[in-house]
Amino acid sequence: xxxxxxxxxxxxxxxxxxxxxxxxxxxxxxxxxxxxxxxxxxxxxxxxxxxxxxxxxxxxxxxxxxxxxxxxxxxxxxxxxxxxxxxxxxxxxxxxxxxxxxxxxxxxxxxxxxxxxxxxxxxxxxxxxxxxxxxxxxxxxxxxxxxxxxxxxxxxxxxxxxxxxxxxxxxxxxxxxxxxxxxxxxxxxxxxxxxxxxxxxxx
Amino acid sequence: xxxxxxxxxxxxxxxxxxxxxxxxxxxxxxxxxxxxxxxxxxxxxxxxxxxxxxxxxxxxxxxxxxxxxxxxxxxxxxxxxxxxxxxxxxxxxxxxxxxxxxxxxxxxxxxxxxxxxxxxxxxxxxxxxxxxxxxxxxxxxxxxxxxxxxxxxxxxxxxxxxxxxxxxxxxxxxxxxxxxxxxxxxxxxxxxxxxxxxxxxxxxxxxxxxxxxxxxxxxxxxxxxxxxxxxxxxxxxxxxxxxx
Numbered sequence: 101x102x103x104x105x106x107x108x109x110x111x112x113x114x115x116x117x118x119x120x121x122x123x124x125x126x127x128x129x130x131x132x133x134x135x136x137x138x139x140x141x142x143x144x145x146x147x148x149x150x151x152x153x154x155x156x157x158x159x160x161x162x163x164x165x166x167x168x169x170x171x172x173x174x175x176x177x178x179x180x181x182x183x184x185x186x187x188x189x190x191x192x193x194x195x196x197x198x199x200x201x202x203x204x205x206x207x208x209x210x211x212x213x214x215x216x217x218x219x220x221x222x223x224x225x226x227x228x229x230x231x232x233x234x235x236x237x238x239x240x241x242x243x244x245x246x247x248x249x250x251x252x253x254x255x256x257x258x259x260x261x262x263x264x265x266x267x268x269x270x271x272x273x274x275x276x277x278x279x280x281x282x283x284x285x286x287x288x289x290x291x292x293x294x295x296x297x298x299x300x301x302x303x
Numbered sequence: 304x305x306x307x308x309x310x311x312x313x314x315x316x317x318x319x320x321x322x323x324x325x326x327x328x329x330x331x332x333x334x335x336x337x338x339x340x341x342x343x344x345x346x347x348x349x350x351x352x353x354x355x356x357x358x359x360x361x362x363x364x365x366x367x368x369x370x371x372x373x374x375x376x377x378x379x380x381x382x383x384x385x386x387x388x389x390x391x392x393x394x395x396x397x398x399x400x401x402x403x404x405x406x407x408x409x410x411x412x413x414x415x416x417x418x419x420x421x422x423x424x425x426x427x428x429x430x431x432x433x434x435x436x437x438x439x440x441x442x443x444x445x446x447x448x449x450x451x452x453x454x455x456x457x458x459x460x461x462x463x464x465x466x467x468x469x470x471x472x473x474x475x476x477x478x479x480x481x482x483x484x485x486x487x488x489x490x491x492x493x494x495x496x497x498x499x500x501x502x503x504x505x506x507x508x509x510x511x512x513x514x515x516x517x518x519x520x521x522x523x524x525x526x527x528x529x530x531x532x533x534x535x536x537x538x539x540x541x542x543x544x545x546x547x
Contacts, residue, residue: 177361184315189385192318196388199486203405237483 101139101288104235104262105132114258117239123303124239124255131259131295135288142287143280151280186274194232194270220253221296225289228261235262256296263288307379314382316358318389323351323358325393334398336543339484400544401479403466403506406490411466411475412446423453433457438478439546442491451518451528459530461493462511462538465504472498473519473526476512481545488545496520496529509540 104110105128118124143151159182224245233241238261242254264285272281329335330348339347426440427433438461444454466475475492479485495512496519497503504510514532523529 174364177357177364180357181312181316181361184319185312186315188315188318189382192385192389203408231486233487234483237487240482241487241489 101263102132102136105129105259106136110235110239110262113236114239117243121251123251123299124258127255127295127299128258131255131292132262134295135259135263135291138291139284139287151276153275153277156275187271190270190274191267194267197266197270217250217252217300218297220250221256221293221300224249224253224257224296225260225292228257229265231261232265232267233261238262250296250300252296252298252300255299256292259295260288260292263292310386311379311382313362314386316361317386319354320358321386321389321393323354326351327355328394329398332398333542336545337398337400337485340481340547341543343483400540401485401488403464403477405488406464406466406475406477406479406492409488409490411468411477411490411492412442434460437461437546438463438476438493439480439491441493445493445528449526449528451516454516454528455518457516458513459493459516460511460513461530462509462541463492464540464544465500465506465508465510466490466492467506468494469525470523472496472500472521473523473529474500474504474506476510476530479545481547491546494526494529495532496526497532497535504535504537509538511536511538 111125111129114125114128149157224242228238231238231241238258242257245254245257269281269285326335326347329338330344335344335347423444426436426444430436430440436459441459441461461476463476463478466477468475473494473496475490475494477490477492479488480491481488493512495514496517512530512532513534514530516528517531519526519529
């Protein structure tokens with residue numbers, strides 16, 4: 101879960117975007133590291149059958165059972181066809197919804213709440229979910245809100261966005277049960293909000 | 304029943320073919336940069352070609368399903384609708400750039416434009432003369448300070464599309480600044496003071512404006528520094544409508 105945050109490209113772009121303000125970079129890296137480990141700690145001992153969708157588990161088992169009977173190229177093409185069938189609809193629908201919301205929801209509506217230390221955090225989390233921007237450039241996107249939004253809300257935006265957004269949930273839905281995704285989304289939301297509020301009120 | 308199974312099985316491959324053809328078509332038309340930063344064009348095209356090649360191999364080999372299940376009505380119909388929507392959006396509807404509506408919605412010059420503070424002297428050294436400053440240069444300087452005394456009488460020549468501002472007498476000559484793709488596009492612009500501009504030009508029209516910077520004649524708080532145009536000319540949309 102932390103991979104989109106804890107990689108050299110994201111760290112460098114965040115550092116460049118928020119040059120001179122190490123709080124954002126530091127809290128983003130710490131937040132990503134902490135939230136990923138917290139999720140791992142919670143689900144580390146969970147059984148696969150509790151987390152994965154039954155049809156996904158079945159397809160994996162069928163794949164393993166039939167592996168020895170066919171050539172590698174044929175197996176690769178079967179996998180290619182099957183993966184595309186589950187991934188492409190999820191990707192297109194997720195991207196479509198994200199695009200529609202980007203066009204349909206005026207950004208001014210979201211920005212009205214930017215100055216309040218508590219509301220701004222929630223607003224930026226909603227914006228991260230809606231905008232679905234990849235983590236390598238989201239720091240530049242967040243930079244545009246530096247003057248109008250609190251620093252903590254930017255930290256929440258940069259921590260929550262790479263872990264949870266519309267496109268990603270749509271893709272993860274092909275593998276994980278809805279209940280698990282709801283739980284993970286709730287936990288990441290609360291923890292990302294906590295990090296933002298700590299920056300706003302304690303630092 | 305057979306076509307339903309066929310559609311369900313191959314829908315992913317068909318979607319990859321549609322999107323890949325769309326990417327290559329846009330690239331050949333020179334319009335792929337309307338959606339992604341030019342530095343990613345080759346990357347996208349290479350993977351589109353790879354996607355087409357693999358899809359053709361998959362179709363030619365006709366891999367057998369190892370775990371066929373009974374097909375529900377909503378499953379194959381959903382796949383069919385998605386393929387149809389993808390065809391319409393990727394291959395039928397003409398490609399288009401972001402417009403003044405999006406610029407207004409995302410608020411022109413709503414944030415910092417560069418990672419550091421671009422200095423006027425260093426830009427001037429690079430460009431040679433104020434007249435060569437780009438719209439990004441001016442927008443970057445104006446975002447740092449819009450004190451009219453810093454810009455008074457400096458010549459400006461910029462091109463872009465017209466975006467209305469909150470002031471009826473002022474419009475923006477604007478562009479979108481793209482960092483990665485159209486999703487992160489941020490509108491930037493130079494405010495132009497031209498009472499009655501709506502009688503001559505309409506929003507989204509591409510124009511080239513020459514003039515000088517001056518204080519807003521009515522001391523607007525929002526746009527303290529504006530361009531007083533000496534020459535306004537309608538132009539065609541540029542091949543690369545965005546700035547990077």
